[in-house]
Amino acid sequence: MQINTLSTAAGNKPDKTNEDLACHFTHADGTLDVLIFDGASSVSDQHYLDTELGDPAWFVQQFALALQQTANPAHTQADCIMLALQTLCTQHSSLLQTAAMPAYAWPVAALSWLRVQANGEECSLYALGDCKSFLLDAQGKARDLDPYENPQEGILKTVIEELKQEGLDEQARWARLLPMLRERRVAQNNSPQPSILCLHPQGRFAAREYRFSLAAKERLFMMTDGFYRLVDSYHLYDDQSLMQACSTRGLEAMMQELRLHEASKAGGMTVKKADDATVTILSPGE
Numbered sequence: 043m044q045i046n047t048l049s050t051a052a053g054n055k056p057d058k059t060n061e062d063l064a065c066h067f068t069h070a071d072g073t074l075d076v077l078i079f080d081g082a083s084s085v086s087d088q089h090y091l092d093t094e095l096g097d098p099a100w101f102v103q104q105f106a107l108a109l110q111q112t113a114n115p116a117h118t119q120a121d122c123i124m125l126a127l128q129t130l131c132t133q134h135s136s137l138l139q140t141a142a143m144p145a146y147a148w149p150v151a152a153l154s155w156l157r158v159q160a161n162g163e164e165c166s167l168y169a170l171g172d173c174k175s176f177l178l179d180a181q182g183k184a185r186d187l188d189p190y191e192n193p194q195e196g197i198l199k200t201v202i203e204e205l206k207q208e209g210l211d212e213q214a215r216w217a218r219l220l221p222m223l224r225e226r227r228v229a230q231n232n233s234p235q236p237s238i239l240c241l242h243p244q245g246r247f248a249a250r251e252y253r254f255s256l257a258a259k260e261r262l263f264m265m266t267d268g269f270y271r272l273v274d275s276y277h278l279y280d281d282q283s284l285m286q287a288c289s290t291r292g293l294e295a296m297m298q299e300l301r302l303h304e305a306s307k308a309g310g311m312t313v314k315k316a317d318d319a320t321v322t323i324l325s326p327g328e
Contacts, residue, residue: 043158043326044325047322048294050301052316053316063079080173081102081149088147091137104134109123115157119166127243131241153171165256166252167252167253174270182282266319269319271317272299300319
């Protein structure tokens, strides 16, 4: 099993913290866990948990560490997620109790977690938020493993278009959007069935879960929405041509194309002109 990952911060700026994270680890019985996180940009005026790294990056990194410590192939992924969150909160209880964060500042993140059984064929996917996962078969046909559309994105695009029609620049649009984004963040954290990874869930996560088989000549792709902008925001590719291009041209070339396109644009139907971008390819036959 060959695993290739590329992750860059928005705009390829060396001083910008990357709030995405990709990692993988193999258990003693041969089970492979592959994870991709997309920490949601803070809608607070300050960071409370890590003033240097930033709260979104702190959250995804600490959660990934907790999950690596506690994940057990004998347990469901849903149970492992709850145990990892409990572990994180216990390990950092003093920090979390003294941070005095407003509810809109609580960090949230998208997560897609692929588990490949020791035989290398049986797979399960656990997904929260809007990371994307695809399977490219030996004939070059792509299948969306998690056909999820974030309903909030459509609302945001409509509002952003209205603000652009008013002639507002990116900074002014952000200021107008902020109350709406903060209200959304509070609702996500206070939901009895949150559909995104958060610090203070009020119940079990409403994850999307799938089971499927992975053949030796197939490739599996996982990516954050920042990389998927090549399809849904910029319309440079469709799902199938993006997977094919990643396979033939390589991840570095695709990331460079993404960043060059972002740099040439004045801003589209997105909250941020550029976003952190991460992509992972699993090639079981290599």
